[in-house]
Ligand SMILES: Nc1ncnc2c1ncn2[C@@H]1O[C@H](COP(=O)(O)OP(=O)(O)OP(=O)(O)O)[C@@H](O)[C@H]1O
């Protein structure tokens with residue numbers, strides 16, 4: 314077995330690096346922008362802090378549209394946009410664009426539901442102390458939701474390790490593409506298995522670290 | 535200190551409009567511990583929440599310490615709220631902050647320095663005898679301790695008024711006595727005017743000097759409990775409330791008054 318693996322090790326290392334690069338950048342961008350969208354979704358709801366039902370309706374529609382396009386189709390459909398942003402539609406950096414676009418509405422929904430679980434009474438108590446809207450969001454909402462936010466980040470990271478295997482289609486590379494090239498195209502089943510094993514281990518590590526962080530942040534119990 | 539004139543509040547419900555508070559007028563003087571009593575749904579919380587404009591009245595006038603609450607800009611209102619503390623039935627402490635950080639939170643919002651915040655928070659925690667819980671998180675405290683933290687938090691900005699919404703309804707009878715004692719203490723020692731919403735007559739008997747009885751959004755009667763030692767309730771609801779409390783006193787109920 315090792316005789317088959319050792320020659321492809323450099324390529325595997327590169328593929329792992331590509332996956333790390335794509336997932337990290339798209340999750341960081343997706344989390345930041347998704348938090349913004351999710352916060353707006355939460356705040357503009359009927360009965361929330363900034364009642365803007367019309368805006369909420371439109372934003373909701375946008376989020377739903379992007380949530381409903383399957384990732385593979387989204388990757389292809391936004392190729393012109395990707396080219397506009399990074400200059401090319403092919404390659405690892407280009408693959409970050411559809412991943413980020415897909416991460417934003419996903420994370421926005423997750424974080425919106427986390428916000429909805431925050432005790433309204435606590436927000437109200439801060440309002441009674443004269444907190445302004447910025448303070449209510451920054452010091453109360455985000456602080457109360459922080460364990461849930463960490464949990465959401467873990468969820469999207471795991472999802473996007475999986476999504477990253479699809480962007481081989483636009484030359485994104487990565488560990489998934491590597492597995493397909495060897496395991497499927499060249500019938501090197503062992504390499505495929507090893508790669509899957511590596512992905513499982515990576516996901517386990519991400520999940521465990523995530524759980525640890527959530528536990529550390531959560532003071533509710 | 536608090537003057538409420540002809541205040542109205544309707545809510546839109548699936549079955550149409552609902553009058554939660556209708557033409558209520560009350561005058562609460564400096565130093566009062568003013569009770570607002572009534573059964574569930576009478577509009578007590580809505581009335582209380584209109585004092586610091588957590589709920590916007592549809593019409594009427596509200597002034598606190600001589601300032602008209604309804605003609606203020608939003609900025610002025612946020613500033614004004616710092617002089618009106620509030621505590622709640624379910625405490626509403628920030629779960630991810632320690633007791634100390636909860637109590638210093640209002641000062642943090644006001645932009646006070648770290649040392650100033652800590653000094654003042656410790657002072658307030660001393661008032662409620664919780665100096666041993668400074669670094670604990672709310673989840674590890676008992677209900678009574680949580681409410682004491684909430685009281686400490688409500689007085690850090692040295693408010694003139696403290697609004698209390700059923701502050702003793704989620705704690706056991708013994709703890710209730712303690713909480714009420716602390717409220718009495720801050721009323722006397724710090725000269726804070728207190729408005730306390732409750733559905734229990736024994737709360738009124740224990741600490742209030744005045745009480746308003748509410749039913750279906752209206753104040754049906756008010757009583758000055760200091761002057762008239764012999765209270766003669768006229769309305770049915772007041773009779774029920776006062777007689778209940780008298781009976782339980784006669785029965786020697788330890789938790790009453
Ligand atoms: N945001 C709201 N929307 C619709 N109806 C409301 C709203 N808030 C309160 N109400 C209604 O107004 C009435 C008065 O409510 P309020 O909370 O003031 O009563 P309460 O006297 O404090 O009762 P409780 O003792 O149960 O707390 C209730 O019938 C309630 O259902």
Ligand SMILES: [Mg+2]
Nearest residue numbers: 578579580699
């Ligand atoms: Mg109430």
